[in-house]
Amino acid sequence: QVTLVESGGRYVQAGESLKLSCVHSERTFSDYAMGWFRQTPGKPREFVARITRSGRSTDYADSVKDRFTISRDNAKNTAYLQMDSLKPEDTALYSCAADLRTSNTVRIRSFGAYRYWGQGTQVTVSS
Numbered sequence: 001q002v003t004l005v006e007s008g009g010r011y012v013q014a015g016e017s018l019k020l021s022c023v024h025s026e027r028t029f030s031d032y033a034m035g036w037f038r039q040t041p042g043k044p045r046e047f048v049a050r051i052t053r054s055g056r057s058t059d060y061a062d063s064v065k066d067r068f069t070i071s072r073d074n075a076k077n078t079a080y081l082q083m084d085s086l087k088p089e090d091t092a093l094y095s096c097a098a099d100l101r102t103s104n105t106v107r108i109r110s111f112g113a114y115r116y117w118g119q120g121t122q123v124t125v126s127s
Contacts, residue, residue: 001025002026002115003116004022004098004116004117005025006021006094006121007020007021007023008020009093009094009121009123010122010124012124012125014126014127015085017086018086020080021078021080022034022079022081024077024098025077026077031100032099033052033099033102033108034097034098034099035050035098035099035113035114036048036050036070036096037095037096038090038092038095040092045095045111047109047110047111048064048081049068050109052106053103053104055071055074059106067083067085068082069081079096083123086125087125092123093120094120094122095117095120097117098115098117100115101115
């Protein structure tokens with residue numbers, strides 16, 4: 001059973017940067033595409049970014065493109081989300097997720113594609 005553990009979320013001021021980490025429990029990490037989603041109370045879960053198993057292809061939501069960068073280190077079983085120029089509207093619970101079945105495909109934004117999910121890490125951006 002795969003477990004995912006996120007870290008790195010905290011309270012920041014607008015314009016600051018944060019780097020989130022997601023540690024995958026299995027050595028099969030490199031078989032999975034990884035995604036980041038976020039959610040605020042009363043709103044549906046929102047796609048943020050995705051990276052294929054190889055790390056060669058990435059996809060971003062328009063709202064974070066050019067500000068956020070997803071990456072992975074397969075040797076460390078870890079996926080990252082570098083968030084720059086943070087805005088108050090980026091405030092949310094950020095969760096990582098792992099997709100095995102379509103791990104070579106980059107343009108998948110549905111949360112239903114992901115089998116495993118972490119508990120999330122809270123990011124709060126103050127104006």
